[in-house]
Amino acid sequence: MHNHGLGAWPSKRRLKTPDKSALVFDGDVLTYRQFADAVDSMSALLWHRGIRKGDRVAYLGENSPEFLEVLFGCAQLGAVFVPINTRLATPEIAHVLHDSGARALIHDPEFAGEVEATADRMRVAHIIQTGDRSSDGARGLALALREMRSGHADAVVALDDPAAIVYTSGTTGKAKGAVLTHGNLTWVALNCIVDYDVVSTDVALMISPLFHVASLGMGALPVILKGGTMVLERRFEPGRALELIERHGITMLSGVPTTYQMLADHPDWATTDVSSLTKLTCGGSAVPTRILNAYEERGLSFTQGYGMTETSPGATSLSPTMTRAKQGSVGLPHFFTEVRIADEHGDMVPRGTVGEIQIAGPNVFPGYHELPEASAAAFTADGWFRSGDLGYLDADGYLFISDRLKDMIISGGENIYPAEVENLISDLDGVTGVAVIGIPDEQWGEVPWAIVTVRDGMTVDTETVRAHLEGALARYKLPKRVVVVDELPRTASGKVRKADLRARFTSAA
Incomplete structure (x- = not known):
C-alpha cells in the first residue's frame, strides 16, 4: 500500500x-x-x-x-x-x-x-x-x-503530506490557509474515537457544515474510520433535524451552542423521541446553563471541547460525566494531544495560573500555506503551537479559558477576527477610529459591535457601516450595532483597551 x-x-x-x-x-x-x-x-x-x-x-x-x-x-x-x-x-x-x-x-x-x-x-x-x-x-x-x-x-x-488547506480568519485582515496533513486528520479522528467512544453502530447526523474543520475532522472522519453511518443534511433546519433524529435513530450529533438552543426551542422538541442520542458534542463556546438544563431534562448530556483550525481542530474535551463538576471548563487534553500553560517569557506556570495555552501532538498543523514567517511565529522554540488564547489548568489538569489574546469573536460557531472588520470600516469616510468587540447574545453566543469615533460634522450609523461592508465580508461578520463615542480608551502605547469597551457595552446591551 x-x-x-x-x-x-x-x-x-x-x-x-x-x-x-x-x-x-x-x-x-x-x-x-x-x-x-x-x-x-x-x-x-x-x-x-x-x-x-x-x-x-x-x-x-x-x-x-x-x-x-x-x-x-x-x-x-x-x-x-x-x-x-x-x-x-x-x-x-x-x-x-x-x-x-x-x-x-x-x-x-x-x-x-x-x-x-x-x-x-x-x-x-x-x-x-x-x-x-x-x-x-x-x-x-x-x-x-x-x-x-x-x-x-x-x-x-x-502521513506528513498535506491533505487539506483550511482557511481561518486572519488577525491582520487576510485569511490564512492552515495546512492539515493526512496525519493531522488521522490523529484527530483517532482522538475522537478514543475520547467520544465512536463505534461502528453509530448513526451521525451531520447538520454542521463540512467546510468547517470541526464538522469534518471530528464528525465525518471518525465515523468513516469506524465504519459508522452518516445522515448528511445540506444545511441545518431544527424541525427537520428533530424529525431525522427520530426517523433514523440518530446516536451522534455535533454542533455549537446555537444549534442546540434552536433544537430545544423548536415546538417539536418536547414530542420528539431523542432517546437514541448518546453522543452530543459541542464546541465554539461554553454551553449555557439553560441549554444544559433543557437537555438534562430529556436525559441528555454534552461533551464540550476546545480547539482551533490549526489543531485539526480538537485540543481538549470535557466528558459528560464532568459537565457539572467542572462547569466552565473545556476539559482535559485529547488522548494523543498535550496542553501546557506558559507566561509571557515562555516559562511554564503553576496550576491555577493564567498564561498562554500551548498545544502539541500529531494533530497540530505544520504551518500556514506559503507564510513562513507566520508559521514560525505560531510555534515555540521547542515546537509547541502558540494558541494566542489565555487560560489555566486547575489542580486536576482541566483547562479553563480566561480570555483570547487575539480578541476573536465566536458568533454561532463562526470565528470573527475584529482586525478584518476594522480594516474595512476604517476606509469609510468620516470614521477616525474603530474597535470591533464581541457582545453576549442569547441566540448566537456573541455578536460583533463596532465602536467608532467620527470626524466632526459627519454621520456614521449602523446602516451606513453595514452597507459599506455588504458584499465585502460574510454577513455574520457585519456589526449588529454601531456605536459612536467621543474617544476610544487606549493604553499608553496607543492600543485600544477592548476589555474596557466590552465591560461598558455588555451592560448596555
Missing part, C-alpha cells in the same frame, strides 16, 4: 464492510462499496483533468456526498483539498482561490454567480459545477462521472 493517508480509507472500508450504509442523503443510501466506487470515479476524473500530487482542488458547496467524494478523491491522488466556507463574500472566495493556487474548483449551482464574479481574479484551470449540466450547458460533475471509464494512477502518499 503506497497510500498511507486518507485516500486509502474508502477502499479499506469497501473491503471490510462493503454492504454497510455509509451515507444517507436526500433519501438515498450509499453503501461503503458504492461510496468507494464513487471516490474511485472522482479521482479518475480529476486525474484525467490533469490533477496531480500537490495540486489544490477547491470545493464550494453545502454538505453532500460529492463533498466527501472530492475530499477522498483528492487524497487518492495526493492532491490537496481546499474547502471554502459558503458564507464568504465574493472577494473572500477570490482570496482563497488565489492564495491556495487552486487548479480546479468544484461548486454547487447556487454559487455560480460568485464563481463567475471571481473568474477574472483567479487562475483556476478547471471549473466544474455539480449536477448534470451548468447553466451554460457545459457538462456537470454528475454527467462527467457517469462518462468516466478508466482509472487513475496511484500516488505515494505519506
Whole structure:
C-alpha cells in the first residue's frame, strides 16, 4: 500500500464492510462499496483533468456526498483539498482561490454567480459545477462521472503530506490557509474515537457544515474510520433535524451552542423521541446553563471541547460525566494531544495560573500555506503551537479559558477576527477610529459591535457601516450595532483597551 493517508480509507472500508450504509442523503443510501466506487470515479476524473500530487482542488458547496467524494478523491491522488466556507463574500472566495493556487474548483449551482464574479481574479484551470449540466450547458460533475471509464494512477502518499488547506480568519485582515496533513486528520479522528467512544453502530447526523474543520475532522472522519453511518443534511433546519433524529435513530450529533438552543426551542422538541442520542458534542463556546438544563431534562448530556483550525481542530474535551463538576471548563487534553500553560517569557506556570495555552501532538498543523514567517511565529522554540488564547489548568489538569489574546469573536460557531472588520470600516469616510468587540447574545453566543469615533460634522450609523461592508465580508461578520463615542480608551502605547469597551457595552446591551 503506497497510500498511507486518507485516500486509502474508502477502499479499506469497501473491503471490510462493503454492504454497510455509509451515507444517507436526500433519501438515498450509499453503501461503503458504492461510496468507494464513487471516490474511485472522482479521482479518475480529476486525474484525467490533469490533477496531480500537490495540486489544490477547491470545493464550494453545502454538505453532500460529492463533498466527501472530492475530499477522498483528492487524497487518492495526493492532491490537496481546499474547502471554502459558503458564507464568504465574493472577494473572500477570490482570496482563497488565489492564495491556495487552486487548479480546479468544484461548486454547487447556487454559487455560480460568485464563481463567475471571481473568474477574472483567479487562475483556476478547471471549473466544474455539480449536477448534470451548468447553466451554460457545459457538462456537470454528475454527467462527467457517469462518462468516466478508466482509472487513475496511484500516488505515494505519506502521513506528513498535506491533505487539506483550511482557511481561518486572519488577525491582520487576510485569511490564512492552515495546512492539515493526512496525519493531522488521522490523529484527530483517532482522538475522537478514543475520547467520544465512536463505534461502528453509530448513526451521525451531520447538520454542521463540512467546510468547517470541526464538522469534518471530528464528525465525518471518525465515523468513516469506524465504519459508522452518516445522515448528511445540506444545511441545518431544527424541525427537520428533530424529525431525522427520530426517523433514523440518530446516536451522534455535533454542533455549537446555537444549534442546540434552536433544537430545544423548536415546538417539536418536547414530542420528539431523542432517546437514541448518546453522543452530543459541542464546541465554539461554553454551553449555557439553560441549554444544559433543557437537555438534562430529556436525559441528555454534552461533551464540550476546545480547539482551533490549526489543531485539526480538537485540543481538549470535557466528558459528560464532568459537565457539572467542572462547569466552565473545556476539559482535559485529547488522548494523543498535550496542553501546557506558559507566561509571557515562555516559562511554564503553576496550576491555577493564567498564561498562554500551548498545544502539541500529531494533530497540530505544520504551518500556514506559503507564510513562513507566520508559521514560525505560531510555534515555540521547542515546537509547541502558540494558541494566542489565555487560560489555566486547575489542580486536576482541566483547562479553563480566561480570555483570547487575539480578541476573536465566536458568533454561532463562526470565528470573527475584529482586525478584518476594522480594516474595512476604517476606509469609510468620516470614521477616525474603530474597535470591533464581541457582545453576549442569547441566540448566537456573541455578536460583533463596532465602536467608532467620527470626524466632526459627519454621520456614521449602523446602516451606513453595514452597507459599506455588504458584499465585502460574510454577513455574520457585519456589526449588529454601531456605536459612536467621543474617544476610544487606549493604553499608553496607543492600543485600544477592548476589555474596557466590552465591560461598558455588555451592560448596555
